[in-house]
Amino acid sequence: MMDVNLNSPVDIRNAGTKVLVDALGPIGYARFIQQFQNGYGDYTKEKYEQTEPSFEELDAELKKYL
Helix, strand or coil: CCCCCCHHHHHHHHHHHHHHHHHHHHHHHHHHHHHHCCCCCCCHHHHHCCCCHHHHHHHHHHHCCC
């Protein structure tokens, strides 16, 4: 067992991560953590506010990489 300083957020986070990875494996750990990551904004509203780029805008953007 590793020594964990309960007054250190870094030590607590590292110990918790190790326990979860050991118990769930890396994929299970990632899925567990995803449950606590909230999105933000209003996707539906933002989806309809976005405009499609014109051909000229796309062409100019692509030319940056040539």
